[in-house]
Amino acid sequence: MTASVERVADPVARPVLEVRGVHKRFGEHPVLRGIDLTVDRHEVVVLIGASGSGKSTLLKTINLLEQIDDGRILLARASADDGGTAGELEDITDPRVDPDRVRARIGVVFQHYNLFPHMNVIDNVTLAARKVVGVSRGEAERAGLALLTRIGLADKAKEFPDRLSGGQQQRVAIVRAIATDPELLLLDEITSALDPQLVGEVLDLVRELKAAGSTIVMATHEMSFARRVADRVVYLKDGVIVESGSPEQIFDNPQREETREFLARVRDPFGE
């Protein structure tokens, strides 16, 4: 809770992301039904909920990989260019906004890593810096190697992804997402495809990112991790936010019946 005190003192502790009344349907099936969510700078928001509750879809709409059917999504401007002040919220769901420019400001890590198999690790990590931001190869590789060193994978820089373990691949994917220093990091069930003994190394990296001040929205099934890393836990059910609050509040003292049921089922899947 000290974190929130610091945020108030911090002059840039303005929202990075504001989701307002977002609706999304696939055909006739509603997936998101009026989502409201505000994420402050340096805040870690963890989305929990059953499969199909809309966690992944929400992350995809924020990254403009899915077009929303109603509502707005606002993202803080990275800089003062293109007619606004830095930090001011910009409606990224406006069709006049270039989605590539928005996506360049958001880092995404997927469940299945999605590393490019035809490129080695360092090329994977530096691709966006070189081809989107326009940094020189030398400079991009220096920065990329520094990141790989931080996660202890510098010696794998020239390896191809299929030579790495799942945990190593996912850590490379995280580094790829943060290599261009995005405003916001979206993590979509990044440990779901990993062997249990590899989950720890990936989650340790996420904790490091939090300590370094990243703003993160993540969907996860790892409740113990959500409790340790989250500033705020949001429980989704059938495309609606049922309850949100501090991890202590959600996990120890949930106010809503649905939340209690969900947590009971997660803790004891057999209901014994």
Next chain:
Amino acid sequence: MTSSLPGSAPFEPSAIELERRAFRRARKQRSILFSVLSTLVFAAVIAVVLVNSPGWSRVSETFFDVEVAVKSFPRVIEGLWLNVQVLFVSAIGVAILGTLLAVARTLKGPVFTPIRLLAAGYTDIFRGIPVLLVLYLVGFGIPGLELTGRMPAQFWGTIALILSYSAYVAEVLRAGIDAVHPSQRLAARSLGLSHGKTLRLVVMPQAVRKVTPALMNDFVSMQKDVGLISVLGAVDAVRAAQIEVASSYNFTPYVLAGVLFVLLSWPFIRLTDWLTARAQKREQVGGVV
């Protein structure tokens, strides 16, 4: 409980959403308008350049004479019917021989080495020889052996096309078979399916789906190469056009035959595009990128 949750009311788009939709619609209309305009301008430029070229009057007379086209139409279309028949038989033949060759090349184990080598040699040779040469060699060479009675030229033409195109199709299919992930084979064998049944029920259906565009491409390509059987003397659309050209001293029948060939292949090209688009839609649900 759910009645108190937002979003359970019937969906009613907000003003913001309506404005977004209007903007997207307007943008779409604008881009359609631009594409129509640019197409018209492009066509107009081509037409103006053509019509104003010094030899235009003579070319239009010898290549685009409506009267000649009408007069030669019955014979050319009759010839095209022969092309369609040859195409139909060839396509079936190619499907069978091509599949056999592809399967032969994927056989594992030392016992099958001769078959594998034979199939590899076959595809290497027949992909290397120009179709025209295959037609000459088969059409004039095999009858010389006098194994059969006199067969019409289109018979040998069909054989030659099958021999040639099977080699291409076999390679395409083999690429498809190789592209099916080994885990699929594992899963099928673990159910107790034999090698043959695995291939027939699990691997081939996925393989064909993966290479449908390439197969359709070969089919369209064969559709026009059917016209080459005219070199053996079969009176197909090309040959019929040739005869008409010789009798009228006008090249319009060639243009007519060309147009008819395009019309023949057009439905298949569209069908291919449609199939590919449908498969893509099914495999990548949602997603705007």
